[in-house]
Amino acid sequence: MRLSGRVAIVTGAAVGLGRAVAARFAREGASVVVADMNEEHGTALVEELRKQGLEARFVPTDISREESVQSLVDTTVTHYGRVNVLYNNAGILLADRDRPGHELSLESWDQIMNVNLRGPFLCAKYTIPRMLEDSGGAIINVSSRTGLSGCAPALTAYSTSKAAVIGLTRVMAAAYAGSGIRVNSIVPGTMDTPMNRYILVDDATREKYRSAVPLGRLGRSEDIEGLAVFLASDESAFCTGGLYMCDGGLTAV
Ligand SMILES: NC(=O)c1ccc[n+]([C@@H]2O[C@H](COP(=O)([O-])OP(=O)(O)OC[C@H]3O[C@@H](n4cnc5c(N)ncnc54)[C@H](O)[C@@H]3O)[C@@H](O)[C@H]2O)c1
Numbered sequence: 001m002r003l004s005g006r007v008a009i010v011t012g013a014a015v016g017l018g019r020a021v022a023a024r025f026a027r028e029g030a031s032v033v034v035a036d037m038n039e040e041h042g043t044a045l046v047e048e049l050r051k052q053g054l055e056a057r058f059v060p061t062d063i064s065r066e067e068s069v070q071s072l073v074d075t076t077v078t079h080y081g082r083v084n085v086l087y088n089n090a091g092i093l094l095a096d097r098d099r100p101g102h103e104l105s106l107e108s109w110d111q112i113m114n115v116n117l118r119g120p121f122l123c124a125k126y127t128i129p130r131m132l133e134d135s136g137g138a139i140i141n142v143s144s145r146t147g148l149s150g151c152a153p154a155l156t157a158y159s160t161s162k163a164a165v166i167g168l169t170r171v172m173a174a175a176y177a178g179s180g181i182r183v184n185s186i187v188p189g190t191m192d193t194p195m196n197r198y199i200l201v202d203d204a205t206r207e208k209y210r211s212a213v214p215l216g217r218l219g220r221s222e223d224i225e226g227l228a229v230f231l232a233s234d235e236s237a238f239c240t241g242g243l244y245m246c247d248g249g250l251t252a253v
Pocket of ligand 1: 037
């Protein structure tokens with residue numbers, strides 16, 4: 001097991017990519033804190049993991065709210081004594097409201113930024129002091145291909161937030177390299193999760209997205225697990241400030 005004895009917070013772990021990563025972290029020996037607003041699916045995951053004899057706990061969390069994040073970190077430390085891994089995964093894509101710049105309301109811009117950028121910042125801000133007490137840790141920020149190019153021209157706020165997450169990764173990697181905290185970013189491609197239901201329910205649109213992927217299929221939640229474990233574990237001890245694609249080759253072409 002590659003994460004034995006580690007304590008990991010996974011945000012947005014109730015469904016989708018975060019759920020797969022939280023479950024895999026637990027199978028790799030970590031005590032996992034499932035941090036999400038979705039209580040129903042978050043507690044269901046924890047029950048499922050506990051039935052398998054794995055260690056997990058649900059903490060209801062809104063990553064965009066400072067007091068909620070403080071409470072997440074405090075609860076984690078109260079129960080498990082420390083935080084070794086922060087997997088900053090929770091995010092929102094408001095397909096019906098994110099628009100080209102002049103059509104985008106300030107309210108939607110703020111909502112997306114508050115979750116996708118302020119959220120990972122707040123989680124890092126309150127987790128890092130605990131990691132410093134422990135002489136290190138690993139932070140993984142989930143970005144997106146839309147943060148690397150203008151491939152989704154209607155998604156102004158989402159794309160900007162995901163580009164900023166890469167900036168956050170790099171500046172924090174530089175700031176904490178001397179303190180043993182590694183900060184890296186995963187860049188998923190088009191993954192078959194609830195977030196993408198709005199494009200993938202339609203067969204023709206689904207086929208358009210599938211056929212654009214050099215490896216010939218959409219990503220599955222479990223595709224991200226191996227990379228997440230690698231970046232959370234000592235196997236990536238010499239890796240910080242990096243971007244790791246999990247996109248079937250999308251960004252290579
Ligand atoms: N699915 C993709 O194709 C894709 C591609 C690139 C990047 N990503 C990124 O990967 C991450 C996970 O995506 P997904 O497809 O699994 O998303 P999803 O919508 O399927 O799941 C997101 C989870 O985050 C939770 N969440 C939302 N807002 C929250 C908040 N304020 N506080 C706490 N939890 C909150 C939701 O309840 C949900 O459980 C996101 O950051 C997303 O932007 C996804």
